[in-house]
Amino acid sequence: MDLLNCLQNYWWLLIAVLGAALVFLLFVQGGQSMLMGRMTPEQRTLTVNSLGRKWELTFTTLVVFGGAFFASFPLFYSTSFGGAYWLWMLILFSFILQAVSYEFRSKPGNLFGTRTYDCFLFINGCVGCLLLGVAVAMFFFGAEFTVTKTNLLDAGSPVISSWVPTHGFEAIFNWKNLVLGVAVLFLARTNAALYFVFNIRDDADFTRRNRRRVLVNGLVFAVFFVLFAVLLLTARGQQTTGLHSAEWVDYKYLHNYLEMWWALALFLVGTVAVLYAIFAGALTKARYGVWLSGIGTVLVVLSLFFVAGYNDTPYYPSLLDTSSSLSIRNSSSSLFTLKVMSWVSVITPFVIAYIAYVWNRMDIHGITPREMKEDSHKY
Numbered sequence: 001m002d003l004l005n006c007l008q009n010y011w012w013l014l015i016a017v018l019g020a021a022l023v024f025l026l027f028v029q030g031g032q033s034m035l036m037g038r039m040t041p042e043q044r045t046l047t048v049n050s051l052g053r054k055w056e057l058t059f060t061t062l063v064v065f066g067g068a069f070f071a072s073f074p075l076f077y078s079t080s081f082g083g084a085y086w087l088w089m090l091i092l093f094s095f096i097l098q099a100v101s102y103e104f105r106s107k108p109g110n111l112f113g114t115r116t117y118d119c120f121l122f123i124n125g126c127v128g129c130l131l132l133g134v135a136v137a138m139f140f141f142g143a144e145f146t147v148t149k150t151n152l153l154d155a156g157s158p159v160i161s162s163w164v165p166t167h168g169f170e171a172i173f174n175w176k177n178l179v180l181g182v183a184v185l186f187l188a189r190t191n192a193a194l195y196f197v198f199n200i201r202d203d204a205d206f207t208r209r210n211r212r213r214v215l216v217n218g219l220v221f222a223v224f225f226v227l228f229a230v231l232l233l234t235a236r237g238q239q240t241t242g243l244h245s246a247e248w249v250d251y252k253y254l255h256n257y258l259e260m261w262w263a264l265a266l267f268l269v270g271t272v273a274v275l276y277a278i279f280a281g282a283l284t285k286a287r288y289g290v291w292l293s294g295i296g297t298v299l300v301v302l303s304l305f306f307v308a309g310y311n312d313t314p315y316y317p318s319l320l321d322t323s324s325s326l327s328i329r330n331s332s333s334s335l336f337t338l339k340v341m342s343w344v345s346v347i348t349p350f351v352i353a354y355i356a357y358v359w360n361r362m363d364i365h366g367i368t369p370r371e372m373k374e375d376s377h378k379y
Helices: 003-025 027-032 041-052 055-072 074-083 085-104 114-141 149-153 175-199 204-233 252-259 261-283 289-309 335-363 369-374
Strands: 145-147 161-163 237-242 245-249
Touching (some): 003 175, 027 041, 041 175, 055 074, 074 145, 175 289, 204 252, 204 261, 237 252
């Protein structure tokens, strides 16, 4: 394996790590999707402020995820972000609503009232999770696009990638994509309820309610996740036969798991961890289930990225033209760009360590109703 291939594999690994972290951090959106549920104003304030301390981590991770894709696999960035722009615009618009809501929800002179901004947070919680799940599902179930690099020579329309006229709406209404979207939404809600059990203190009634939420949302997640797993393992996928050619193969992702035992191990261990965290969080007095669920979430998402991009698998299969399908070999940046970025990525462990330290300092004492009454800097 030459240096270019090694760097392509390395950057797909980094993309997988960022994607896995993002899916776990979507517990912020999951918590926001509960704001329209039954709770007292004090409990709603506790919920918003518990999530408000973490929302920037989710937003930043999403931006870094997109930036890393742009730098390492620019053809995917131009194809997906430029082609399925309705899908991505809806995602970004929902995250803009989130940023505005946390900024102005409790500001003096708020003309719209806190309830309006709670509705905005609810929209971001539901739409953000659902559509990000749809976007990831296209890695497995394909998208309707073609890639023609010779279009760069067309002065009138130098666009490499062409998408069907619906530009992403067709992906949103694909039922297979929606299965993963719903699974991601209810996973985020489950992790949010587990996080509230861990982070919100001195409110026994709210803790009991969140334990019930863990059970209900966890069961819904399990149903949709099992359905997605069945669809994935029985799906046709593509196998690369050359740099710009691929062919359809039955049970491709099942074969990938069987040929990459370590990816299968991550998937199984992660799934068991999430299910055990749901059981412990709902039916026992354990408070740290969110961390076990978080580790399980990261492991499962890592395994999904591995079977999507490794083992000669196009990670963005075209449903219209197999020669247009994107793999980590034909969509990456140049060797020079990947080398330079790889040196920059050396700082990643230090950034992760800093985030872990700050997170621990913020959560070391949890959040209480008394603190909300005394704190003048609340969301």
